[in-house]
Amino acid sequence: MRKTVLFVCMMISSVCYAAPFKVALLDCKDETGLKPDAVLGGEIAAGAVAQKGIYSFSKQLLKGDAFVLIDRRDFITEMEKLAVKDKEVNGKTAATPPFLNAVPGLGTGKEVNGKTATPSFLHAAQVLGADAVLRSSLLGFSTGKRKVDQGGYKTELSTLSIRVVLEALDAVDGTVIGMAEGVAESQFRQTQNVQTSLSENDVLQLLDQAFEKAVPDLAKALETRKAKQAGRKVLKLSIASTADPAMVEIDGVLVGTTPLKNHEIYEGDHVITVGKPGYQDINKRIAFKKDTEIQVPMLRTQLTMEELKEVLEKMRFHSIAVIEPPVMIRTME
Numbered sequence: 001m002r003k004t005v006l007f008v009c010m011m012i013s014s015v016c017y018a019a020p021f022k023v024a025l026l027d028c029k030d031e032t033g034l035k036p037d038a039v040l041g042g043e044i045a046a047g048a049v050a051q052k053g054i055y056s057f058s059k060q061l062l063k064g065d066a067f068v069l070i071d072r073r074d075f076i077t078e079m080e081k082l083a084v085k086d087k088e089v090n091g092k093t094a095a096t097p098p099f100l101n102a103v104p105g106l107g108t109g110k111e112v113n114g115k116t117a118t119p120s121f122l123h124a125a126q127v128l129g130a131d132a133v134l135r136s137s138l139l140g141f142s143t144g145k146r147k148v149d150q151g152g153y154k155t156e157l158s159t160l161s162i163r164v165v166l167e168a169l170d171a172v173d174g175t176v177i178g179m180a181e182g183v184a185e186s187q188f189r190q191t192q193n194v195q196t197s198l199s200e201n202d203v204l205q206l207l208d209q210a211f212e213k214a215v216p217d218l219a220k221a222l223e224t225r226k227a228k229q230a231g232r233k234v235l236k237l238s239i240a241s242t243a244d245p246a247m248v249e250i251d252g253v254l255v256g257t258t259p260l261k262n263h264e265i266y267e268g269d270h271v272i273t274v275g276k277p278g279y280q281d282i283n284k285r286i287a288f289k290k291d292t293e294i295q296v297p298m299l300r301t302q303l304t305m306e307e308l309k310e311v312l313e314k315m316r317f318h319s320i321a322v323i324e325p326p327v328m329i330r331t332m333e
Helices: 002-016 038-042 046-051 053-061 072-082 120-127 200-230 305-313
Strands: 021-025 067-069 087-089 092-094 132-150 153-170 176-190 234-241 247-250 253-257 260-266 268-275 282-288 292-296 318-321 328-330
Touching: 021 053, 021 072, 021 120, 021 200, 038 132, 038 153, 038 200, 046 053, 046 132, 046 200, 053 067, 053 132, 053 200, 072 120, 120 132, 132 176, 132 200, 153 200, 176 200, 234 268, 247 260, 253 260, 260 268, 282 292
Parallel strands: 021 067, 021 132, 234 292
Antiparallel strands: 087 092, 132 153, 153 176, 234 260, 247 253, 247 268, 268 282, 282 328, 292 318
16 A cells, blocks of 8 residues: 555656746747638738737746746847858858758758758757747638528627647757647627627737647647657767867757767767868768767868878778667768
């Protein structure tokens, strides 16, 4: 009996003290199509409603203990500091410094030298220690009608509907790790004697209800993600280069400089970037299965012919597995 009580207490304790998700919020976007009737909110611009969605979203996130919000002013400040505007790199404009172009294939970045720049909002989230970046969209803001004629008595039933969709993005690579949807509706009977017109405040109250329905599902999706992450195998990675100290990024996150010793990573694919001013960046995607040591030959941007010949002979990217079998490496050209 004592064991059962102890087990239950431990479960309750783990639930009560579960760490909240630290999140940064992007602006709410207007993705609406049809407009509602003029009297039922149609005179209110959907874009204006979406702009105020960030406040409604924040309010619902703060109702429970599942989320901690990063100050929007800090988030925006970091994005402004990290975004390099009108910076020319080999004749092309970069959205971020060339060393930060470490995550190929991320569609929200700009192409520079054949690589896709990581969006500044991801780097800002990483700097501020966010677990995820949340974005919201106003997906629907419209009315439906149903007319009823009963023995000459005519009435019209109108339904105003607001639909929002929430997405949680991984703060490392921007992949979607959770989604949720919320719908709020309100019905109105319009007759010759009774006519209802909605104010902006009425519409915003419906927006609150839609976010309120969506947030718990988003929290559940993130909890599921956290549980999966906790079960992943942790490996140790060491990186050295021929030009220590060089900066090391793993999946777009700056983790330190070479020589990097026994840095913990999850088992699986990771993008490794090693860079240093005056040297070409080295980008590799590697499938890690065991503890690994990596030696990185660095190539200077300006070389003599003799230096170029010597470096090209050593230009293979070596990986030595501490525990056999050796890891698999795939070069992302």
